[in-house]
Amino acid sequence: MPKTISFIQNARVTPAKKAVAERILSYAEFEIPLNEDALLNQAARCMDCGVPYCHAVGCPLVNRIPDWNDMLSYGHWQKALTLLHATHNFPEFTGRICPAPCEYACSLAINNAPVTIKHIELQIVEKGWREGWIRPQPVSIKTGKKVAVIGSGPSGLAAAQQLTRAGHSVVVFEKSERIGGLLRFGVPDFKLDKVVIDRRLEQLQAEGVVFEPGVDAGRDISPRYLKRTYDASIIAGGTTVPRNLDIPGRTLPGIHFAMDYLVRQNQINAGIPVSAAGVTAKDKNVIVLGGGDTGSDCVGTARRQGAKSITQVEILPQPPLQRTSYNAWPAWPQILFTSSSHEEGCERLFGLTATSFSGQERVQQVNFRKLEWSEPDKNGKRTCLEIAGSDFSLKADLVILALGFLHVEHGILIQELGIKTDPRGNIFVDQNFMTSEANFFAAGDAVSGASLVVRAINSGRQVAAAVDNYLSGK
Numbered sequence: 001m002p003k004t005i006s007f008i009q010n011a012r013v014t015p016a017k018k019a020v021a022e023r024i025l026s027y028a029e030f031e032i033p034l035n036e037d038a039l040l041n042q043a044a045r046c047m048d049c050g051v052p053y054c055h056a057v058g059c060p061l062v063n064r065i066p067d068w069n070d071m072l073s074y075g076h077w078q079k080a081l082t083l084l085h086a087t088h089n090f091p092e093f094t095g096r097i098c099p100a101p102c103e104y105a106c107s108l109a110i111n112n113a114p115v116t117i118k119h120i121e122l123q124i125v126e127k128g129w130r131e132g133w134i135r136p137q138p139v140s141i142k143t144g145k146k147v148a149v150i151g152s153g154p155s156g157l158a159a160a161q162q163l164t165r166a167g168h169s170v171v172v173f174e175k176s177e178r179i180g181g182l183l184r185f186g187v188p189d190f191k192l193d194k195v196v197i198d199r200r201l202e203q204l205q206a207e208g209v210v211f212e213p214g215v216d217a218g219r220d221i222s223p224r225y226l227k228r229t230y231d232a233s234i235i236a237g238g239t240t241v242p243r244n245l246d247i248p249g250r251t252l253p254g255i256h257f258a259m260d261y262l263v264r265q266n267q268i269n270a271g272i273p274v275s276a277a278g279v280t281a282k283d284k285n286v287i288v289l290g291g292g293d294t295g296s297d298c299v300g301t302a303r304r305q306g307a308k309s310i311t312q313v314e315i316l317p318q319p320p321l322q323r324t325s326y327n328a329w330p331a332w333p334q335i336l337f338t339s340s341s342h343e344e345g346c347e348r349l350f351g352l353t354a355t356s357f358s359g360q361e362r363v364q365q366v367n368f369r370k371l372e373w374s375e376p377d378k379n380g381k382r383t384c385l386e387i388a389g390s391d392f393s394l395k396a397d398l399v400i401l402a403l404g405f406l407h408v409e410h411g412i413l414i415q416e417l418g419i420k421t422d423p424r425g426n427i428f429v430d431q432n433f434m435t436s437e438a439n440f441f442a443a444g445d446a447v448s449g450a451s452l453v454v455r456a457i458n459s460g461r462q463v464a465a466a467v468d469n470y471l472s473g474k
Helices: 003-009 036-044 053-058 065-073 077-085 091-097 117-131 154-165 181-185 194-207 223-229 258-269 293-305 412-417 453-472
Strands: 146-150 169-174 210-213 232-235 255-257 285-289 309-314 347-350 352-358 365-373 384-386 392-395 398-401 440-442
Touching: 003 036, 036 065, 036 117, 053 065, 065 077, 065 117, 077 117, 091 117, 091 194, 091 453, 146 154, 146 223, 154 169, 154 181, 154 194, 154 453, 181 194, 181 258, 194 210, 223 412, 232 453, 255 258, 258 293, 258 398, 285 293, 285 392, 293 309, 293 398, 309 352, 440 453
Parallel strands: 146 169, 146 232, 169 210, 232 440, 255 398, 285 309, 285 398, 309 347
Antiparallel strands: 352 365, 365 384, 365 392
């Protein structure tokens, strides 16, 4: 088949999934990879467009998507892997959990189904691991410079690997008991098996990265120690302060932040001892407040825990099924997304605001009021009004607040160093990622606010380049 017209003759094919009844019995990953012939046909759908918006607009890492699609379409797996790793440290992470803005910016997406970019990326890197092509890349010459990385999420790990490969000595401090940040404890195992993280951590350690879990920078090691010991420090702690819902009844037992809920289940899966009295959705009516990816993860976790019922509530109106005039390609589509967790069973409600929680000794119901949203203006913005007399209640034995995150934790480290923050509470940095404190840099969600894993990795790579330039002058 001529590759030049493959996008016309080949339809988009996505990986199948295990049946819902089977996959909710465990926390294992459930996507079934395409076979090699099907995958090469999908790579061949990349249409050699004049301006590849997938990589120039859709991908924060500016991955060379058309190039590795081209190599793969001819069966050149190792060349495809080399091109993939040229801009990306951890494609096995994004190939599983990234929402793939690259696919929505694909030129085919104007009037057709886009290239299956995310799955192709995943298959390339997984083939690399199976074949032994991915190996440590230690350097023979060291600079003598020492760098501390505070936080072991995607931005911290990316920065650590880049700086180690530049010849610097890097130590990663993580306050949790295991390395990986929110990748480890915030993302459910059915989306990201933690052996995937461990496999990559082994590579980083073989390259020279030193990991120090269970160390809270600022508390267990002082800012003075960091300044005296390291030539540069990078704060990559992520955005960890959750958005609360300060309404009557909030202090009733049975109301929990999403990350507390997700972390506990991941700890159980990892064999880490937890309190037997901790939160579980088993045999409970669960209400998840918040319609984003974190809320979806809570839905999938509650289903596996054996919830009696699950309802996910979103304050915004139900999005359209297709793009509207104010949301044109290649921008991220403001449409209704149905995740694999939604497919597993939950009721979804839109245009509601929670007014109070009620119950006796613990939460028993959530009280709501309907909202009337205006039509979007020319910039896509809406306003809303509460509808008088529209109040109603839903039964709830467990309420999970998945309302997003505010900013990085303003702990001892930031306070004692006097590091400046912006009006939203994120760490303020200059064009070189340096904070208001000399020798201290910041990256990832700590700077941008809560965002995508692919943006965090890109930020980690950028701060590593800035720190390397700062330490070496080139």
